[in-house]
Amino acid sequence: MAEPIDPAVVEAENEKRAKALEADYEALGAHLDRRGVDIEAVRAKVAAYGVAVPSWGVGTGGTRFARFPGSGEPRNIFDKLDDCAVIHRLARATPRVSLHIPWDKVADLSELTERAAAHGLGFDAMNSNTFQDHPGQERSYKFGSLSHTDPATRRQAIDHNLECIEIGQALGSKALTVWVGDGSNFPGQSHMTRAFERYLESMKAVYAALPEDWRVFTEHKIFEPAFYSTVVQDWGTNYLIAQELGPKAFCLVDLGHHAPTVNIEMIVARLVQFGKLGGFHFNDSKYGDDDLDTGAIDPYRLFLVFNELVDAGERGAANFDPAHMLDQSHNVTDPIESLMTSAMEVQRAYAQALIVDRTALSGYQEDNDALMASETLKTAFRTDVEPILAKARLDVGGAIAPVATYRAAGYRAKVGRERPETSGTGGGII
Amino acid sequence: MAEPIDPAVVEAENEKRAKALEADYEALGAHLDRRGVDIEAVRAKVAAYGVAVPSWGVGTGGTRFARFPGSGEPRNIFDKLDDCAVIHRLARATPRVSLHIPWDKVADLSELTERAAAHGLGFDAMNSNTFQDHPGQERSYKFGSLSHTDPATRRQAIDHNLECIEIGQALGSKALTVWVGDGSNFPGQSHMTRAFERYLESMKAVYAALPEDWRVFTEHKIFEPAFYSTVVQDWGTNYLIAQELGPKAFCLVDLGHHAPTVNIEMIVARLVQFGKLGGFHFNDSKYGDDDLDTGAIDPYRLFLVFNELVDAGERGAANFDPAHMLDQSHNVTDPIESLMTSAMEVQRAYAQALIVDRTALSGYQEDNDALMASETLKTAFRTDVEPILAKARLDVGGAIAPVATYRAAGYRAKVGRERPETSGTGGGII
Amino acid sequence: MAEPIDPAVVEAENEKRAKALEADYEALGAHLDRRGVDIEAVRAKVAAYGVAVPSWGVGTGGTRFARFPGSGEPRNIFDKLDDCAVIHRLARATPRVSLHIPWDKVADLSELTERAAAHGLGFDAMNSNTFQDHPGQERSYKFGSLSHTDPATRRQAIDHNLECIEIGQALGSKALTVWVGDGSNFPGQSHMTRAFERYLESMKAVYAALPEDWRVFTEHKIFEPAFYSTVVQDWGTNYLIAQELGPKAFCLVDLGHHAPTVNIEMIVARLVQFGKLGGFHFNDSKYGDDDLDTGAIDPYRLFLVFNELVDAGERGAANFDPAHMLDQSHNVTDPIESLMTSAMEVQRAYAQALIVDRTALSGYQEDNDALMASETLKTAFRTDVEPILAKARLDVGGAIAPVATYRAAGYRAKVGRERPETSGTGGGII
């Protein structure tokens, strides 16, 4: 299989920037050394870090008002894998792809595993979809899926999740992520207690089918597509689910799924403490589930989440092995560029969290020295760790400047010629 | 043209409820009389009140995740007018329809006016659409329309608005409503000042083409489809627009377009005070632009808006002639039922505002008697004015219980047979 | 002991309104009868209902900017009990008072029980206070209490709670409510996990001291006085506390302690479902913990909470016995008037929830008839149940119009003469 990006382009682009990188890296190393931080140790951890990309993320997203497709939109999961390969080829931070069924369903799964293997990609968590009606589907999810009042509809939704597990097993996935749109638009429409009882009953059937070495991640969301109540509305309900289901059940945190002003890093801390943090859907938001590029709106919040994760890792928190995935909607950018940039933002927050002086922080916390505790975090956050990230990419053949290199390589123009134009479906719903 | 609803059904349904209504009306009349309120005067005002329905509202709405169509979805503007006729036939509160171009564009406008006239319906404000790309359109609105960086795209958007005015003139409309999705998803994407300058320049071109007896309503919205900044984000910007454009320009308030916790009735008061309140898009919301049925979530807020309107009317505020329109997305209900119910909710809030004891209220305000002022409003709001609304409908041949009567008449089943099933387009964008 | 309100005034005021009430009650009875509701059964339930008043609520509240005292401010717990007696005398809905230690601490508890008994009042839950420093207190709560990093400070806070239990036992209380302001103002200031571990450890010590027939209610709050993180920030954390502590531990819901847009009735439903709803602090809010009069801002939300409670009661939910208490800050009204009015608002919501047609509602929910389900709730909410409340008061010697009667009785003027003016302490903190 042909390399999706010409190595000569990567090399040429890197060469333009190598000397400056070297200087920046050296200066940062000296600076960090003065702060008692070993830059090489940080680099090694950053290099080992990976975040999964969602297969659907390489297509242009949209809103209920409209979708404005870009050129070269992927036609199917094979095109999507090719795009994911480009992302990983250049940014070297996204070794796994997360599939969405039925969108990524294919007749022959071995073709999928072969294409992925050829690209050096693995498969992350499987995602079921019972928030839409699919062609040929017997019963509608208009009024819910796993919590529907009709047992046959619930059964259909359960069966779909079982199928996702089955597909995932063939692909080497080890987790199922369940997000449902179930809820209500009117007070009274749904009996909130009975709906949750039904949801739990359905999820227990899904849980029972989980292979021994799998985990299931349930995802909460305050609103949308339901606008009055959502069955799994927040981490409190999500925790109850994980607790009711059992030890293989964990909570997934999407950064855009909370009420305004909510302290998300605190939710992360609580879930870690009670052994139920399953993982993340990274993105950023200003208003609601905006699904913007990770770190684009509030990079300090992202850092504070990673501060909790690094802290939990370093103190050896029990049951702590969160899955990391991007989940964004790219409405106005080239999805490949956004996913590369976002993967690097996640890495950046991780690197910044790694250089927090935790001994000092602990002391300030113990002494209630609020100002110095805050400054300890800010100092780490303020450090420009870009040279560490760039070096980690360069070391394994990635690009110092992934976006510039991607543009230089002309990949979008190429697929724009190969793949037919798509129309702006999805519009007109207001 | 055949009556959309069999009058015999209406009559039969009314007969079942007439006696109870009579008793309730009489009791309410006696009660109001003790409070110094003449029930007949209230009824007359309610009967004279009308709220426009949007042509797009009779189709099932959806979210970016999915649309779950109902049966008998209208195929075109003629079907939509038929559905609107049913709404007005039964609830007698929606004498005008608001069109959306290009969705409702037809080759021969006289057909439209004839069909509307046959139904006894008029045309309200025209709505332009530059938030989507339409087949055959030369330039894309992906990065904006009236505020686009490219002058040719702005020109195209301006021309579209001019066409809307032209169509509206043929139909007897007297206003143009302009809502754009222009904005940005990333800090830096758009130069916020230059974008607004371009928007103003474009709108000045539209304004210049307004017929003498027309008004233009601009609509603000805090977010969606843009998720970092919106060009017309709030009433402050909206007011600046109206002021820059001139005396025929007014601000339109959609109840779901504000930041969380914002006091909407206060915005209404301010716009009234400065002579720039153009009108409303009524709906209800809990989280964002949820577009739920009016009064379904917070009926007291709706009442407080009408309290401002009635107060402004009674004190003869200058330049005060707001347009009233419903603007909702009916995702889980029969749109006809939702629009009838919502029209009645608007009437209800109006009726409750009419029976506020304004002399007493004024006195309490002057004396800073906060508790009694609050109780004065609550007393009006608590009054069950349903008999007044029902009587007003009955008097002019409408239904005492519009939803029950609609169901008894079997209209949905009938159009379900006549109109082909539609698919759940619009899904898959996340 | 002299009656706080002259019975002759009550009688005279009632006489003015008795005839109108009779007419309204009769008309409502006939109307409800047509809907299949027995007005007498509703009245009996309303008459049996009570909500506790907080001792601190009878003083004028304030903000960090200022406090503007009224005349006749209570000087101590005895004055407060007198004021509470007036509230119950007229509105007949607040048979118990909830004390706050150390504010209400007295040397001789028997004096307290005697004064309460003379007024026909009982004692509700005890409230501890570790969010302030009190004169003579050894260690400061500036940086927390039950979660403080210093064990001695935690011990002091625990001991204070034990003292509250002790006092409560002497007074016949059966519950302890614990609200703490513990949290942080800066990212990093507090180690969120360790702080919660310390909180849990402290609460376990308090729990261990609970008498057999007592319950403990913990209260969550998203922010204020801590402005970055709060140890017990939401119902998820609150549920974890109740679960960790044991069967006598329950969650208390204050209506103003949630993030913007959060669906509170859903939280109530979840806590009921998992047997951990302890009770309520009723009030209303538009922006934050505004502590406004119950039902003053969003009466439909209050109704929706009661809809959950009545539903839970009727289906015999396990472990369901929530405590009801008002918790408001009366900054611009006479506190006695606000508490009477708010107690009636709570009763009103309860009465409206009682007349929901639950059989019909259940059917609509089963059929996913969202519109009719919503209308079923709205119909109950729209019903003006004031005659039921007034009759229930009148039957047991209360006032048809408590506020008017209170004003006619001249109580505020009387205590204004007896009690010295207080100054606006509390201001100047910004």
Added chain:
Amino acid sequence: MAEPIDPAVVEAENEKRAKALEADYEALGAHLDRRGVDIEAVRAKVAAYGVAVPSWGVGTGGTRFARFPGSGEPRNIFDKLDDCAVIHRLARATPRVSLHIPWDKVADLSELTERAAAHGLGFDAMNSNTFQDHPGQERSYKFGSLSHTDPATRRQAIDHNLECIEIGQALGSKALTVWVGDGSNFPGQSHMTRAFERYLESMKAVYAALPEDWRVFTEHKIFEPAFYSTVVQDWGTNYLIAQELGPKAFCLVDLGHHAPTVNIEMIVARLVQFGKLGGFHFNDSKYGDDDLDTGAIDPYRLFLVFNELVDAGERGAANFDPAHMLDQSHNVTDPIESLMTSAMEVQRAYAQALIVDRTALSGYQEDNDALMASETLKTAFRTDVEPILAKARLDVGGAIAPVATYRAAGYRAKVGRERPETSGTGGGII
């Protein structure tokens, strides 16, 4: 007058850090040079930048629940000036102090000017206070001040503002900042239109008394102390005020005074565009008007505000001369440390905004290259400009590490011995 901080301590502390700073500065200079930025030019602008400190900010703040004073609380404006001198001595970024009347009122103004001059401090905008009742004041502001229903109360509030101007003239101030708490806690309590009319009338009287070379800044706030409506609730109303008053009237933006999720930098852009941006009260917030240290919660938002300011300055926006002031409540930190740190955060955001590549940004905006536009801002924000700030301080005799130096100098301990302990007044209001 003795130096508040021993210069020898400053020198010794600086010496410890001078070499590292030199290395960091050099590396940053080389890095910026590669990006086409002249570090010296940036340093010169940063060195010339100043932000005012509020006199009340050097005292420990609190909430309505409690105030926990620190040691050495300033007793009066002279102590406050001493504390402000320390802040400026070390951080060299706060050359002016903003006074609050009547808190800072003194019999002999010349003493004030002398003390300030001795410290090398000037006076910034005067702040009036009509949100509290002051001892000896004839009429209460419980129900409002400039918008009160009673003309005599309004007159009193106007006169107070005139007195502030008079004092300010004596001190060399050139602006008056007016923030009022006027509003309402209940729907109906206040007639929103009439209240605003009265406010405008009062402000016109204040405006009429403004000296020729003065400006007046009005400040909006969404809520608190009023919890249902605030007379000057948002920038829309604030703009109307500035417009009604005249060319010397401008809008002041406090970063914590907006509804959740609101895009503040966009408000800044609008006010600049229409020539009405008066200035800022800098602080940070997560939930409401939290008054936390500037940049402590969302440093990127602060940067985005400065991005607008630098952009406006560079393109020579008309009427653009905003006043910069800190306005924070220091509840858990040493106020001097917080104010130094916050002043540096403001400088940091300014420095970062100065190194934005505006030519590139402009190009990306023109081309709708959202990703690169975002990255252009992020690149500037990610740059650790601390060496520039530190060098700018060092150059004029300030401290490389102001907080560490302050601690080493023992100032707090010294004033802790000299100034008596204060009590936690302000508590107990809930």
